Amino acid sequence: MKLGMALGNFSWPVPASELGATICRLARQADEAGFDSLWVMDHFFQIRVTGNPPESPMPEAYATLGVLAGQTKRIRLGTLVTSVAYRHPGVLVKTVTTLDVLSAGRMYFGVGAGAPFNVPPAGPGTAFEAEGLGIPFPPLTDRFEMLEELLVVAHQMWRGDDSLYAGKHYQLADPGGRRRRAKDAAAGRAVRGCLPPARPARHRLRARPAAQAGRAPHALRGGRTGLRGDREDRRHRLRPRR
DSSP, rough: OOOOEEEEEEEEEEEEGGGGHHHHHHHHHHHHHHEEEEEEOOSOOOOOOGGGTTTTTOOOOHHHHHHHHOOOOOOEEEEEEEETSSHHHHEEEEEEEHHHHHSSBBBBBOOESSSSSSSOOOTTOSSSSHHHTOOOOOOOOHHHHHHHHHHHHHHHHTTOOSEEESSSSSSOOOOHHHHHHHHHHHHHHHHHHTTHHHHHHHHHHHHHHHHHHOOOOGGEOOEEEEEEETEEEEEOEEEOOO
């Protein structure tokens, strides 16, 4: 049996300045005690099931996990769970993958459809975080479709597949950014292709100082160009050929 610990209530009798230290201390204790996993809720307002008001302390989930990853050594980390409506799939997968890499492979990918019902609008003063923060929260049937697309996008990105993803709810033109990098590289080659060929340019660089020294061009070596920062810095090192 594996035991995990979930942090869902942060209404402790400590000032806000000590909230981070308290969370970190609990995480280290769970890590040292042998707990298998540590979870945080992915909510922006406190939820009613805790019995606390919406304005109660509720740290953002992935920022909290990033801190806890640096405070622990072996315990696995995750959200319990992220609503598909709260984050775009590309950003979410990038966030979780980054935390997984930086924590040496200790992240869980916890996702779900969100509230198991259609939330009616409440207007100003709402306790519902999505409406309160202006986050679109589609009907439940749409959120299940979005969840399915999120999982497809996640597996595609983890495979390193940068091909276009065109779903009903999400469109990712270049999930891994490699097609853009390839395009930039091709543009760079095209720019370099407009420069004079390397051999004649090298010969001209060598010929000018050779003429000044009263020698034939083949008697001198030199001609090196480099880029430093945004300026082109040309340095010519010349020496007699032995």
